[in-house]
Amino acid sequence: xxxxSDLNELLxxxxxxxxxxxxxxxxxGRIIFEQLLRFKGxxxxxxxxxxxxxxxxxxxxxxxxxxxxxxxxIAIKAESAVRVANDCARKGIPKLIIxxxxxxxSGEKGRALEDWLVSITQNSNTRILGPNTLGLFLPHNQxxxxxxxxxxxxxxxxxxxxxxxxxxxxxxxxxGLASNTGFGLRSFVGLGNKCDLDELDFLSWFGQDPETTCLxxxxxxxxxxxxxxxxxxxxSLIKPVVVLKAGRSEAGADAVSSHTGRLAGSDRVxxxxxxxxxxxxxxxxxxxxxxxxxxxxxxPAQGNRVAILTPAGGYGVMGADHVEMTRGGIRLEMARLxxxxxxxxxxxxxxxxxxxxxVDLTASANDRMIGDALSTIIDDDxxxxxxxxxxxxxxxITDGLVESIASRVRDSQKPVIVFTQYGPFTDSYLRQxxxxxxxxxPSIGRAVRAARxxxxxxxxxxxxxx
Numbered sequence: 148x149x150x151x152s153d154l155n156e157l158l159x160x161x162x163x164x165x166x167x168x169x170x171x172x173x174x175x176g177r178i179i180f181e182q183l184l185r186f187k188g189x190x191x192x193x194x195x196x197x198x199x200x201x202x203x204x205x206x207x208x209x210x211x212x213x214x215x216x217x218x219x220x221i222a223i224k225a226e227s228a229v230r231v232a233n234d235c236a237r238k239g240i241p242k243l244i245i246x247x248x249x250x251x252x253s254g255e256k257g258r259a260l261e262d263w264l265v266s267i268t269q270n271s272n273t274r275i276l277g278p279n280t281l282g283l284f285l286p287h288n289q290x291x292x293x294x295x296x297x298x299x300x301x302x303x304x305x306x307x308x309x310x311x312x313x314x315x316x317x318x319x320x321x322x323g324l325a326s327n328t329g330f331g332l333r334s335f336v337g338l339g340n341k342c343d344l345d346e347l348d349f350l351s352w353f354g355q356d357p358e359t360t361c362l363x364x365x366x367x368x369x370x371x372x373x374x375x376x377x378x379x380x381x382x383s384l385i386k387p388v389v390v391l392k393a394g395r396s397e398a399g400a401d402a403v404s405s406h407t408g409r410l411a412g413s414d415r416v417x418x419x420x421x422x423x424x425x426x427x428x429x430x431x432x433x434x435x436x437x438x439x440x441x442x443x444x445x446x447p448a449q450g451n452r453v454a455i456l457t458p459a460g461g462y463g464v465m466g467a468d469h470v471e472m473t474r475g476g477i478r479l480e481m482a483r484l485x486x487x488x489x490x491x492x493x494x495x496x497x498x499x500x501x502x503x504x505x506v507d508l509t510a511s512a513n514d515r516m517i518g519d520a521l522s523t524i525i526d527d528d529x530x531x532x533x534x535x536x537x538x539x540x541x542x543x544i545t546d547g548l549v550e551s552i553a554s555r556v557r558d559s560q561k562p563v564i565v566f567t568q569y570g571p572f573t574d575s576y577l578r579q580x581x582x583x584x585x586x587x588x589p590s591i592g593r594a595v596r597a598a599r600x601x602x603x604x605x606x607x608x609x610x611x612x613x
Contacts, residue, residue: 152343154352157242157276158285158334159219161188162388164209164240167222168192168200174202175246176222178294179282181218185289191216211237218242220282220292225249228278229263234391236271250340252279259341268343280339281315286332291610293335293524295319296324304582307360307443310411311346311355312337313367321365325436327574328589329581331443333359335575337376345370354382361443362434364390371416374596376424380611383425385411389606390426392417405589425607434596437588441597444586445562447605450531452482453506453598454524457536458512458544462566462591463505466534469595477599477606478501479532481505488527513543514535518551525559532598537567539576549576553583562586562601566594 152306165318167176176194183190192200206212209231210220212351219235221228223245233334237245250261251466257324261278268275276282282292286305294301298321312318322335333356336349353359362382369375369392379388395414405489429435462545468572470479481504496516501507504525508516517535524533537548556563560584565587567576573589580587588594 148591152276154242154348157244157274157344158352159284159288159363160242160289160290162191162214162216162218163188163192164193164206164212164216164219164291164447165222166193166209166235168194168205170197170200175294177218178247179222179292182291182293185291187288189214209240210554212238215239218244220244220246222246222294223261225257225278229260229267229277232264232273232275235265236267236273236394239272239496242274242276243271244276244280244282245293245339246282246292247277248279250278252340261606263338269270275343276336277339278342280526281319281337283337284296285333289427293319293337296323297335298323301326302332304331305333307333307358308363308439309334309336309349309356309361310338310363310439311338311353311363311436313341313346313473314365315339315540316382317365321432321436324433326585328577330436330440331581337554341370342582347371347375350375350378350388354378355564357388359554360440361387361389363439364388364437365393365432365435366390367393370488372417373418376420376426378425380424381459381566383607387438387443388426388608389429389435389438389480390421391429392421395430417501419472425611427603427607432580433593434544437593437597438600440598441564442604444584445564445597446560446603447608448531448562448598448601449605450604451477451479452529452531453479453534453595454482454484454527454530454532455534455536456508456517456520456524457505458510458517458538458541459507459536460505460507460509462536463501466507466536466591468568468596469592474596474599475603477603479598479602482522482530485527485529488523488529492520492525495523510538510541511543512541513549514545514551517544517548518555521552521563525555525561525563529562531559533563533564534591534598535565537565537580537587539567539569539572549579549583553580553585556583557586564588564594564597566591
């Protein structure tokens with residue numbers, strides 16, 4: 148492994164070749180080439196059997212391309228892909244993405260092919276992403292090599308999360324689900340088998356990328372554990388690093404071996420090391436996306452005192468229960484609102500509202516009352532985090548509630564998390580909040596968990612700065 152973090156030709160290429168591009172609908176090479184037609188720079192199809200693909204001149208071999216491209220996407224079968232990778236290295240193409248499976252994850256024959264790829268990187272300046280990878284999805288420059296459905300339209304607005312996944316399916320399915328309620332994606336990288344480029348390379352690159360605000364990893368095996376942890380500690384001083392490390396159980400570790408051809412490592416050792424080096428660990432794909440969404444969009448909490456504002460008392464009770472539970476060693480507590488705060492809420496709402504924490508304005512509340520109460524709670528010095536329930540079913544609540552909340556949150560130095568539910572329209576309202584720069588979730592439990600991420604982040608910063 149070379150582990151130099153110069154990935155510019157991969158993540159910001161000036162030109163691309165697609166080897167295996169074809170006119171045949173449904174083929175992987177066709178899907179990738181068609182998607183890359185949106186890319187701003189030149190994209191060259193390479194196919195020995197076709198003269199023109201989707202209206203563009205096709206080239207028989209990489210050797211006859213009109214320029215040495217920055218990036219070649221190789222979308223052909225494994226054995227042929229290795230030979231073509233060797234041709235690309237001789238041509239001087241600096242970065243390759245090899246899509247095909249059938250390498251170390253498939254047995255001895257595949258392992259021999261992967262060893263051949265490793266020898267190519269060791270004897271040239273060419274670097275390889277993969278094999279057995281979906282490649283890249285970079286909304287900011289419309290570079291997309293993912294040939295399965297992956298929420299590309301919902302994620303096209305971009306954002307700050309670099310999502311690096313050893314499993315293509317985990318990455319695309321998790322992001323697809325997260326995009327339903329709003330998710331700010333900077334980059335998706337499918338590591339695949341990691342014959343060359345691995346999680347350390349991308350931790351180094353995105354750790355220095357000013358547009359990346361949070362790094363989220365799904366990892367089954369760590370290629371260079373010590374170096375990864377040391378780099379993670381440096382990066383965590385600047386931006387959060389969240390990791391879902393799979394293969395915790397004996398059965399899971401065995402599955403890692405059959406999936407990737409690598410050993411998973413001791414989970415107890417991994418967990419302790421993550422805590423020591425400032426990595427925020429999560430345990431499933433939903434939690435990974437929720438943590439990344441929260442940490443990329445909100446500042447660390449300055450304390451652990453949570454206030455809950457709701458028009459539905461039952462959710463305030465459930466929220467308080469979630470707050471008072473200690474999970475993962477992270478403790479939250481319900482904030483004690485000052486008398487001045489309670490009096491101000493009372494003045495701007497109803498005599499029958501409950502103005503203690505959790506604050507229950509009841510289903511008679513309107514957009515303005517919720518907005519005013521939110522402002523008052525944010526201003527309370529005894530509150531570190533606010534969870535605001537936004538329900539649209541009460542008769543006096545309108546779509547204007549989104550802006551009523553957003554206008555109060557924009558200038559807040561304290562993190563505000565929204566919880567909303569409205570039947571089949573829940574996702575739509577969460578996307579509206581996301582477009583306003585507000586972090587929101589469809590359950591009170593996930594909203595409280597998001598608050599816990601922010602408290603954990605603050606503790607990490609304090610620990611690694613000490």
